[in-house]
Amino acid sequence: MGAADGWSSPAPYVASQDGVSWGFFTKVGSGPWKAQIGGEPVACLEVRFFPRAVVTAWSFRQTQRSSGAVGATPIDYDVVVSKRSATPVRFDPAVADRLASFVAANPGMSLSSAANRLVDEALRMAEHPGVIFRSGPTGRRAALAGGPDVWEVIRAIKSAHAAEPGLNSDDLVSLVSDNTGIAPRRVNTAVRYWAAYPGEVDAEIAAAAAAEEAAEQAWLRERQLLAG
Secondary structure, eight states: BBBOOOOSSOBBBBEESSSOOEEEEEOOTSSSOOEEEESSSEEEESSTTTTSSEEEEEEEEEETTTTTTTTEEEEEEEEESSSSSSOOEHHHHHHHHHHHHHHHHSSOOOHHHHHHHHEEEHHHHHHHHTEEEEEEETTEEEEEEEBBBBBHHHHHHHHHHHOOOOOOOOHHHHHHHHOOOOOOOHHHHHHHHHSSSSHHHHHHHHHHHHHHHHHHHHHHHEEEEEEE
């Protein structure tokens, strides 16, 4: 809520962020929304501002008092305010130029979503040395540097565990390492990443299984058709 000169109660406003500047939009009664843009360029690390950053709506009616002041009573129009404030970040000019070039090369991304993704991935790689991120048909996913995707390693571990439930953790890692040619320490890197982001990796395993099942069913239908 922001105060306005001559008002007996705060005037509602909405704060917005486009990755370039702050904007404040105000409205009184049934009047039009008015935008005030200002401030030095900043980049917001909030991705998908609406609806992922949960918002809260307040409704107000602006009424004219006899004194000429404006008072607030329930209902008239909605004002949406983010529960969490944005995180402004100042980039060096050279970094800002590179970020803008990255956005231009990736249609559909904004400065905010690009900064969010790049920072998130950089933090994950710092937390899990040996893990990188690569793009593919299913989007961005974690992978071992110079090796398979993390989900592929975890699926191999789950399969090995199902086949050999009596193996301890070290023997299980060794079995997967022997079968895949991936060094045990790198198998453990994938395991640690999965432990930090299990839902993400398990969803990739499920998506791969569904795609493989669909491909197999399509192949079987082709064989049946050709066999007459």
